[in-house]
Amino acid sequence: MFERLVPKLRVNTVFDINLEELHRQGYRGIITDLDNTLVGAKAPLATPELLLWFAKVKELGFKLVIVSNNNMERVSRFATPLDIQFVHQARKPINTPFLKAMKLMELQPEQTIVVGDQMLTDVLGGNRLGLYTVLVLPISVKDEGFGTRINRRVEQIALTRLRKQGLWHEEDKR
Numbered sequence: 001m002f003e004r005l006v007p008k009l010r011v012n013t014v015f016d017i018n019l020e021e022l023h024r025q026g027y028r029g030i031i032t033d034l035d036n037t038l039v040g041a042k043a044p045l046a047t048p049e050l051l052l053w054f055a056k057v058k059e060l061g062f063k064l065v066i067v068s069n070n071n072m073e074r075v076s077r078f079a080t081p082l083d084i085q086f087v088h089q090a091r092k093p094i095n096t097p098f099l100k101a102m103k104l105m106e107l108q109p110e111q112t113i114v115v116g117d118q119m120l121t122d123v124l125g126g127n128r129l130g131l132y133t134v135l136v137l138p139i140s141v142k143d144e145g146f147g148t149r150i151n152r153r154v155e156q157i158a159l160t161r162l163r164k165q166g167l168w169h170e171e172d173k174r
Contacts, residue, residue: 002161004127005119007135014115015053017134023060029105033116034068040140065101093125120151
């Protein structure tokens, strides 16, 4: 069971993802979480650096959809000015929001990357559907809500088990 919590790739931030290499491998779409993945949980707008990253994503030919467990107001306020499609109140890790995002992008699982900061929502949800999962470090843990804080405690238990099973190999970035 814990194997489904292991991402294919772990990086510090979205800026550390080698988009060119993933595009060469045939990936064409990115499903990304919003809070603590793209910006801090309380940051209302994209940073200048993130705007450049979005431009690179588009330039390389990737499609992108934000899938967030947060509410319509939060996600819309961030995504709409950037003309980015989104799925709000997603209830990750259930399959439905990931399938909806792939449908919006008109892509198959083998063409799709999931980027997020939580093992229990983003990684688990993506792995269950066979998507390429990328785990980033959370941007601002101090701004996280109650539910996310519970998830972080469960993640720590899972990481202990994964290490004992030899499934969490490289330097721990959490």
